[in-house]
Amino acid sequence: MAGMQEIRGHIHSVQETKKITNAMYLISSNNLRKARKQLSDVKPYFEKIETTITDILHRSPDLPHLFLDQRRSNPEERKVGYMVITGDKGLAGAYNHNVLKMAEEAKAKTPHCRLFLVGQVGVAWLRERKIPIEMEFEYTAQSPTMHRAREISRFLVEEYRQGRLDELQVIYTDMVTPLRLEPRAVKLLPLDRDVFPWKPRGKSDVVQTVSYVPSETAVLSALAPYYVTGMIFSTLVESYCSEQQARMSAMDASTKNAGDLLRQLNLEYNRARQAAITQEITEVVGGAQAGER
Numbered sequence: 001m002a003g004m005q006e007i008r009g010h011i012h013s014v015q016e017t018k019k020i021t022n023a024m025y026l027i028s029s030n031n032l033r034k035a036r037k038q039l040s041d042v043k044p045y046f047e048k049i050e051t052t053i054t055d056i057l058h059r060s061p062d063l064p065h066l067f068l069d070q071r072r073s074n075p076e077e078r079k080v081g082y083m084v085i086t087g088d089k090g091l092a093g094a095y096n097h098n099v100l101k102m103a104e105e106a107k108a109k110t111p112h113c114r115l116f117l118v119g120q121v122g123v124a125w126l127r128e129r130k131i132p133i134e135m136e137f138e139y140t141a142q143s144p145t146m147h148r149a150r151e152i153s154r155f156l157v158e159e160y161r162q163g164r165l166d167e168l169q170v171i172y173t174d175m176v177t178p179l180r181l182e183p184r185a186v187k188l189l190p191l192d193r194d195v196f197p198w199k200p201r202g203k204s205d206v207v208q209t210v211s212y213v214p215s216e217t218a219v220l221s222a223l224a225p226y227y228v229t230g231m232i233f234s235t236l237v238e239s240y241c242s243e244q245q246a247r248m249s250a251m252d253a254s255t256k257n258a259g260d261l262l263r264q265l266n267l268e269y270n271r272a273r274q275a276a277i278t279q280e281i282t283e284v285v286g287g288a289q290a291g292e293r
Contacts, residue, residue: 004276011262019231020257024091025251032244035144039237042146046230048213049223054196060216067191067224079112081134081156081165082185083232085172085239086119088141090141095246096121098183099239103171106185107131116156118236144240147192149233156232157225160189173242179249180240186235188228203234250276 084103086096107113112132118140159165168189212219
């Protein structure tokens with residue numbers, strides 16, 4: 001059995017660790033709440049953009065456009081860009097691992113693949129495996145803002161415009177429920193009509209006439225980059241929320257484990273103290289008996 005002083009030191013160490021994990025849980029909880037509010041504030045704006053794009057795509061099914069272009073039908077020739085969103089630090093369970101595993105699988109099945117990374121964990125992981133990174137978007141994972149999403153979108157859309165990308169996808173973590181975090185891959189460009197389900201408004205017997213000025217092509221050209229910006233911002237915030245939720249779960253489990261360990265250590269300490277008291281009494285009694293002889 002360990003000595004009393006050693007057990008006291010262990011108890012103090014576990015108590016300090018428990019304070020840290022509990023504080024990290026509270027910080028992640030606050031960050032999650034702020035991020036959710038940030039996303040809900042801009043959601044109506046991008047929902048309106050998505051509704052307009054849906055209307056154009058389904059009212060003009062034969063509309064030729066750069067953002068609808070399937071440039072290379074052969075998968076072996078398509079240049080696909082993957083924007084991979086990870087965190088800047090660990091202590092979040094399997095959050096980073098699941099996303100990076102999906103990114104590795106995507107790269108394995110895509111001959112012409114370019115990786116655009118968000119998050120230092122993903123950058124370090126890929127560099128360790130000597131996997132080339134096309135672009136690293138720093139200072140984004142821990143502070144997803146509309147301004148940063150707009151900068152990333154502007155760069156990636158331009159890559160698509162110039163033909164350096166035939167397809168753009170984002171790999172991120174979706175928080176389906178607080179207990180269910182799923183890595184997902186979503187195609188941003190080219191726009192796919194199947195992603196925009198048609199929901200006609202009004203009564204079925206009323207035919208709505210919609211005209212776009214100056215043209216459907218011009219309106220789509222203006223709105224598509226905003227749609228990409230909204231999707232990137234949404235995935236950044238969703239990934240950030242998932243990271244905070246994963247860290248909350250990990251820190252909550254760590255705090256509970258620390259509590260269980262403290263109870264066990266206190267029991268061991270009490271046993272050691274009782275043994276020391278018993279030993280001292282035994283020595284006193286033994287000394288008294290020896291003096292009487």
